[in-house]
Amino acid sequence: MTAHDPSHRDRAAALDAADPLAGFRAAFVQSEDVTAYLDGNSLGRPTRASAERLAHFVPEMWGSRLIRGWDEEWYDLPLTLGDRIGAVALGAGAGQTFVGDSTTVVLYKLVRAALSSPRVAGRDEIVLDSGNFPTDRFVLEGAAREHGASLRWITPEPDGGVTPDQVSAVLGDRTALVVLSHVAYRSGYVSDAAEITRRAHEAGALVLWDLCHSVGALPVDLDGWGADLAAGCTYKYLNGGPGSPAFGYVRAGLQGELTQPVQGWMGSDAPFEMGPTYAPHAGVRRFLSGTPAIVGMLAMQDMLGLVEDAGIAAVRTKSVALTRFALELVDDLLVPLGVRVASPRDDDRRGSHVTVDHDAFAATLPLLWARGVIPDFRRPNGLRLGLSPLSTSFDEVRAGVEAVRDALVEVGPATGRVGEP
Numbered sequence: 001m002t003a004h005d006p007s008h009r010d011r012a013a014a015l016d017a018a019d020p021l022a023g024f025r026a027a028f029v030q031s032e033d034v035t036a037y038l039d040g041n042s043l044g045r046p047t048r049a050s051a052e053r054l055a056h057f058v059p060e061m062w063g064s065r066l067i068r069g070w071d072e073e074w075y076d077l078p079l080t081l082g083d084r085i086g087a088v089a090l091g092a093g094a095g096q097t098f099v100g101d102s103t104t105v106v107l108y109k110l111v112r113a114a115l116s117s118p119r120v121a122g123r124d125e126i127v128l129d130s131g132n133f134p135t136d137r138f139v140l141e142g143a144a145r146e147h148g149a150s151l152r153w154i155t156p157e158p159d160g161g162v163t164p165d166q167v168s169a170v171l172g173d174r175t176a177l178v179v180l181s182h183v184a185y186r187s188g189y190v191s192d193a194a195e196i197t198r199r200a201h202e203a204g205a206l207v208l209w210d211l212c213h214s215v216g217a218l219p220v221d222l223d224g225w226g227a228d229l230a231a232g233c234t235y236k237y238l239n240g241g242p243g244s245p246a247f248g249y250v251r252a253g254l255q256g257e258l259t260q261p262v263q264g265w266m267g268s269d270a271p272f273e274m275g276p277t278y279a280p281h282a283g284v285r286r287f288l289s290g291t292p293a294i295v296g297m298l299a300m301q302d303m304l305g306l307v308e309d310a311g312i313a314a315v316r317t318k319s320v321a322l323t324r325f326a327l328e329l330v331d332d333l334l335v336p337l338g339v340r341v342a343s344p345r346d347d348d349r350r351g352s353h354v355t356v357d358h359d360a361f362a363a364t365l366p367l368l369w370a371r372g373v374i375p376d377f378r379r380p381n382g383l384r385l386g387l388s389p390l391s392t393s394f395d396e397v398r399a400g401v402e403a404v405r406d407a408l409v410e411v412g413p414a415t416g417r418v419g420e421p
């Protein structure tokens, strides 16, 4: 097929016309100079409702409620909002989810808490994989050093992710904790979380799921999986805005036996008693540390409302259709230029982004940005096409992949690499 085969345009138009969630796009702030935003898995677009909520917050909440805001709403917001994320997007019953610090810090606190659990006393291995996001690997390196534990590495296929059998192969009576991403940040591979959790429990280990690329894009069933702990970003598919705080989940039955390493007043049993010594709160509040980032918790509330209205099952259905269409375009337009697909082709094993590799992609990025086409570049040679189901249209995917093709053809002569397999 040629670069601008009209059949692609027709296919995109037909898919958009048949999309039951198409109306949700109007709920997002659009920017005129952006033709295709394909990075909603790194930073979701703002909703219009969030633009209003943030504008009103200063005069009506902060400005008029002042310190009373803490008693009226803010003190409980990390937990009430946590419950809402749990109900809408995590399959988590109330009292198990909190909104806390950055994902990195929440991960660290939960990892240290897990290692402190009496049920893994005497165990000194942490299972992780080389394909996980750097911060996850770095946090585990540091926590292992502090705890005198060692790391057991799994090496997943670059285009795939961690399988139950790979986990079984490293589990043993020394395993304290298994930490994996449900959806791999690079390939988009969806791991079988229920089965991996089951096998880890059979071996006596605890399991922590990183849900950064899952939450808001596909169904998660933490209670159903029997997961012990989880953490995830809110600025990706939950559109909380740059640096919005992460959530953490700790299974109710485990909370009482875990202590976390940053024992601040906001997680203590009676924060306003100003007592002489620390005692952890009885519930999930014990995983908080200091004064919560209320302003950072505003925007995600609007996206949660949209996900709730659409229903996470319908969000997933559109996500699969979007990534399938992206793969179809990639096969038609990019593979003939030597581009390689680095994401699963099986719909059930693919999250909401598609990664493609080519050595000339780094050189295409300035061209794409200048044309309002914004994918996510991952060194050394990967482009991630992140498709946020409620804000991305099929025609946006079409425009984006066509622009990538044009840019590759343009930089080809300079890099001498386009067209090579």
Ligand SMILES: *Cc1c(COP(=O)(O)O)cnc(C)c1O
Pocket (backbone or CB within 6 Å): 102, 103, 104, 105, 132, 133, 135, 136, 181, 185, 210, 212, 213, 233
């Ligand atoms: C995006 C992402 C993070 C980001 O962590 P921050 O502390 O928010 O910077 C961590 N882990 C994974 C798997 C991610 O995809």
